[in-house]
Amino acid sequence: MSSIPGDLRYTKNHEWVRLGADGNVTMGITDHAQELMGEIVMVELPPAGQDLRAGQSAGVLEAVKTAEDFYAPVDGKVVAANEALESDPGLVNRDCYGEGWLITIHPSNPSQFEGLLDAGQYKELAGE
Amino acid sequence: MDKQTPLYSRHVALGAHIEPFGGYLMPIRYGSVIDEHLVVRKGVGIFDLSHMGEFRVKGAGALEFLDGLLTNNADIPVGKAFYSAMCYPDAGIVDDLIVYRLGDDEFLMVVNAANIDKDWAWVMSHTGSFDVRITNESDQTALVAIQGPKSQELAALLTTVDLDSVGFYALARGTVAGRQAIISRTGYTGEDGFEFYISAEDAPSVWDAAMKAGEPLGITPVGLAARDTLRLEVGYVLYGNDIDHSTSPLEARMGWAVKLSSDKDFVGRDVLRRQKEDGVSRLLVGLTVEGKGVIRHGTELFQGDRRIGVVTSGSMAPSLNVVVGLGYVEKACSKAGTKIEAELRGRRIPVTITRTPFYTAGSRRQ
Secondary structure (H helix, E strand, O other): OOOOOOOOEEOOOOEEEEEOOOOOEEEEEOHHHHHHHOOEEEEEOOOOOOEEOOOOEEEEEEEOOOEEEEEOOOOEEEEEEOOHHHHOOOHHHHOOOOOOOOEEEEEOOHHHHHHOEOHHHHHHHOOO | OOEEOOOHHHHHHOOOEEEEEOOEEEEEEOOOHHHHHHHHHHOOEEEEOOOOEEEEEEOOOHHHHHHHHEOOOOOOOOOEEEEEEEEOOOOOEEEEEEEEEEEOOEEEEEEOHHHHHHHHHHHHOOOOOOOOEEEEOOOOEEEEEEEOOOHHHHHHHHOOOOHHHOOOOEEEEEEEOOEEEEEEOOOOOOOOEEEEEEEHHHHHHHHHHHHHHOHHHOOEEOOHHHHHHHHHHOOOOOEOOOEOOOOOOOOOOOHHHOOOOOOOOOOOHHHHHHHHHHOOOEEEEEEEEOOOOOOOOOOEEEEOOEEEEEEEEEEEEOOOOEEEEEEEEEHHHOOOOOEEEEEEOOEEEEEEEEOOOOOOOOOOOO
C-alpha cells in the first residue's frame, strides 16, 4: 500500500501536484509510480522558461529497465526544475513527495488545478 | 494464457514484481534491480529459469541430426555442453541455445522460453529419416540457477558431486538437496555459477534448500531485470532483442559458434559461407554512452547526418555506473573507439563503440 497524501492533487499519469502560496504548482511522481518503476537512474528535466501545455511531456524518468515520460499537469511556464536530481536521481524513490520533486510551473490558467484528481479519486485510480 | 513456473508461489510470497515474459509469469525483480545485480557480482544470487525450454534428443542418429540443425559442432565429449545458433536456410536465427551431451546418443537442447513452440515445430520438421526420438520436456523440467563468485560454496552445501571436476560448460549428474539433477557450470551473467535441471515437482524443495543454505552467504533471489543487466554488461546477446530471424550469427559476432571450415553441413551453411566470403555489411558492437541519456532497443545511431545503425539492447550498467548497449552498425563504423551519436527524443548524445565485455572482472571460469 503506497502513500497518497491527502493535501495534494493528482493526475491519471500518477503525478502529484502541490499548489504553493505564490500560486505556482510543484509536481512529482507518486509513491505508487516510483514503486512500479523501481530505481530511477536518470531524470531529464525541461529548462526553466519552457512553456508547457497540460498533458504535454515535460521530461523523462529513466529506470534501469524502462523509461517513462512525465507530463505537465497544467498549462504554464517552467519556473524551476529540481537540479538535485542531476547527481542523485534516487531522490525520486526515497522521497517522492519531498526532495524528489520534479518541476515547478507558473500556471497560465490557475483554474486547471481545481480540475485535478483529489487523493480519494487518485486512490481509486491507483487501485489501492 | 501465461503459464506459471513451479516456483510461482515462492515469487509471490517474496513480493516479486511479476510480469509475463516468453509466455510465463516471471519475477522481474523482487526489490531493487541494482542490489540484485550487485549481489551476483559479489556474492551469490538465485534465479528461477524454469521458463526455458528443454528438448531431449535420443537415438543412434542424434548426433548427426543435431549437427545438421545447429551451426556449432555437436560432436563434443559426453558430459560437456556447447552454445550454438540454429539457423534458417537464409542464415537468419531460429534461436540460440545450449546443448548438453548426456550420452553418446543423448542430448538436451535448452531453448528460449518465447521460442519453445517455434523451435519445437522447427526441430520436428527436420527429423526426416534420422533415427531420433525427441521429447519436449519443458513443462516437466524446472531450472534453478545460482550465480556469483560464492556459487560453488553454496552448491557444495547442496550436493555431494565433486564440483571442482565440473568445468565451465560441463555437467554432472547427481542430487541437489536430495533431488535428482543435472548440475552444469553454465550461466548468463559473466560470473561463476551452476544451473540445476530438476523435475518440476522437485523445484520448490530445491529452491527452499538453496535459500536456506545460502542464507549465511547472503543469497538473494534475482529477477529477470537484473539477469538482463548482468548479461548486457558481459555482452551476451538476447534472442528477440539482439538476434532474431533478421540477423545472421556472423553479423552478431557469433562466428566462433559457426563451423564453416569443416565439412559439417547444416541449415543455413550456404548463405553463411557466402556471408563469410563476401563479408557482412553490419556488425553487432558494444556501445558506451558518453553523454547523458539511456539508449534502448530501437534507438537510432548516426555518424553526422547518416544513420548507421540501431541499438538492440541498452541499459544503465549497475557495476560500471555508465550506460551501455549493443547494436548493429555499418561495418565501416564498427571499430572499437569509433565515435558515433545516438538520437534520443530529437537530441544527439555521443556514443563510443566499445569492445565487449564491458565488465571484465567477472568470476566466470574459462
